[in-house]
Amino acid sequence: MRKKTVCRIHDLIGLVHALYPPALAEEWDNVGLQVGDPGAEVSRVMIALDPSAAAVETAAAAGAQLLLTHHPLIFRPLQQIVPQDEIGRTVMAAVRGNIAILAAHTNLDRAGNGLNDWLAARLDLNDCQPLATASGSLNKLVVCVPPDHAESVAEALFAGGAGTVGRYDRCSFRASGIGTFRPGAGTRPFTGSVGSNSEVAEVRLETIVPAEAVSRVINRMLKTHPYEEVAYDLIPLANRRSDVGLGRIGRLPQPLPLEHFARRVGERLATATLRYCGDPQQLVSKVAVCGGSGMSLLAEAARQGADALVTGDVKYHEARSAEARGVALVDAGHFATERLAVPVLVAVLQQEAVRRGLLLEFIEMSAERDPFRVLADADDGNGSGGQATGDAAGKQTGGRRAGRS
Numbered sequence: 001m002r003k004k005t006v007c008r009i010h011d012l013i014g015l016v017h018a019l020y021p022p023a024l025a026e027e028w029d030n031v032g033l034q035v036g037d038p039g040a041e042v043s044r045v046m047i048a049l050d051p052s053a054a055a056v057e058t059a060a061a062a063g064a065q066l067l068l069t070h071h072p073l074i075f076r077p078l079q080q081i082v083p084q085d086e087i088g089r090t091v092m093a094a095v096r097g098n099i100a101i102l103a104a105h106t107n108l109d110r111a112g113n114g115l116n117d118w119l120a121a122r123l124d125l126n127d128c129q130p131l132a133t134a135s136g137s138l139n140k141l142v143v144c145v146p147p148d149h150a151e152s153v154a155e156a157l158f159a160g161g162a163g164t165v166g167r168y169d170r171c172s173f174r175a176s177g178i179g180t181f182r183p184g185a186g187t188r189p190f191t192g193s194v195g196s197n198s199e200v201a202e203v204r205l206e207t208i209v210p211a212e213a214v215s216r217v218i219n220r221m222l223k224t225h226p227y228e229e230v231a232y233d234l235i236p237l238a239n240r241r242s243d244v245g246l247g248r249i250g251r252l253p254q255p256l257p258l259e260h261f262a263r264r265v266g267e268r269l270a271t272a273t274l275r276y277c278g279d280p281q282q283l284v285s286k287v288a289v290c291g292g293s294g295m296s297l298l299a300e301a302a303r304q305g306a307d308a309l310v311t312g313d314v315k316y317h318e319a320r321s322a323e324a325r326g327v328a329l330v331d332a333g334h335f336a337t338e339r340l341a342v343p344v345l346v347a348v349l350q351q352e353a354v355r356r357g358l359l360l361e362f363i364e365m366s367a368e369r370d371p372f373r374v375l376a377d378a379d380d381g382n383g384s385g386g387q388a389t390g391d392a393a394g395k396q397t398g399g400r401r402a403g404r405s
């Protein structure tokens with residue numbers, strides 16, 4: 001463990017974004033710092049699903065300086081910040097209370113070891129793959145190196161996280177060629193002399209770099225490369241990545257009748273508001289999951305042969321469409337399919353902070369609850385309203401805005 005150091009908000013953002021890179025977020029999303037000064041100190045972070053004025057106050061009361069939420073506070077352009085609307089109220093509460101707000105939304109959904117992996121694991125799915133693979137987060141790095149430095153530069157690139165293609169690592173392409181240059185006044189060239197045309201043998205080294213590793217890889221390359229001025233190309237690729245993406249698809253250890261499976265989902269996600277569509281007796285083996293609103297993935301789930309899709313926010317016509325495609329649906333609710341991420345995120349970020357030697361404590365906002373209730377059975381008699389998430393209504397502190405993915 002490294003010596004612990006005081007943490008600033010930009011250090012925390014670096015930690016979160018190393019695990020859940022903003023480059024993985026959907027284009028329409030707004031992840032990252034929503035409110036706050038990146039230079040301010042932070043020692044305690046509260047994690048919740050939803051931002052709200054009440055959540056900000058809860059974070060402040062718990063001694064936190066930052067509220068990390070899954071759903072972004074600022075989503076659409078703001079015309080005004082006034083206490084008459086919930087976003088304005090929340091921004092004002094955050095500024096007043098000196099509480100920063102940070103969001104990890106679709107970057108957390110799509111990342112490897114992110115929300116959808118945790119949801120799939122909670123439902124015992126094996127051999128999981130991303131359901132909809134993502135494009136736009138891979139880069140090609142091309143750098144020319146003197147031949148006897150090619151190996152050490154390649155090692156530096158690989159150590160920084162470059163060169164992985166599926167289950168293969170240390171992938172690169174190398175071609176020999178001639179580099180030309182003329183060192184200008186005041187330079188200290190590795191080879192050649194100031195003011196003279198130079199031609200040198202070089203190796204053109206190419207490898208692939210995921211977005212989250214770009215700055216690390218470039219830094220390591222520049223430290224290892226012998227040239228004073230390193231010429232390199234970083235080219236964004238349209239290739240799809242197989243290791244990250246929205247939703248997951250995997251298999252249950254044993255096939256289960258749909259009704260039995262849906263009941264198990266309800267138990268594992270601690271929700272009483274679950275609904276399902278499909279024949280109760282049909283066997284479910286291959287399962288697709290997507291936390292939050294995942295019905296846009298129905299066609300992809302059907303194409304990949306999923307017996308069932310577990311998600312939230314299912315609308316009537318979407319259920320009809322699933323029926324027509326022969327894919328069973330388990331609508332476990334937006335809240336329940338995402339809220340499970342909060343305690344996992346607390347543990348993962350705490351571990352990473354310790355590894356980085358940062359003086360940071362992560363705590364969970366435990367009082368958040370599903371905005372939806374179900375009517376209790378007439379003979380239930382306990383007036384619980386069917387809540388299975390274990391939080392008393394009087395302690396609601398989390399945000400209650402639904403309808404975002």
Ligand SMILES: [Zn+2]
Pocket residue numbers: 071291292293334338404405
């Ligand atoms: Zn969501």
